[in-house]
Amino acid sequence: MCSKALFVVSIHLLLLFCDVESCCFDPPSDNECEYEGWVFAPGASFKAPAPHCEDCTCTAGILSCDGYGKKAGVASIQGCVLVDDDSTCEMQFVDSMDETQPCAAWEQKRGVKNE
Structure with a gap:
């Protein structure tokens, strides 16, 4: 044991x-x-x-x-900040210069992935 x-x-x-x-x-x-x-x-x-x-x-x-x-691993997108939101398992990124705005690079990647 x-x-x-x-x-x-x-x-x-x-x-x-x-x-x-x-x-x-x-x-x-x-x-x-x-x-x-x-x-x-x-x-x-x-x-x-x-x-x-x-x-x-x-x-x-x-x-x-x-x-x-x-929680699948470490993710990083240049110009973006990962949002720590315990209410969801989805990755959410915001713009590193203005965290009130979604990250354009992440939105573009999601759009390509969802097509």
């Missing part, structure tokens, strides 16, 4: 320094997984909404989660 705990701590430290949103939790009982007080059966998958923004899967008692949307 001690080596498993050391492994989990090592992974968490690695993820902390990599700025990657991903985590694993010890199961509440055999083959079940727990997330924020909810218990999930083996094979269950779910997307945790904002502010968590995690896509999780329970496999043999281990809960694996990866960030999605704004």
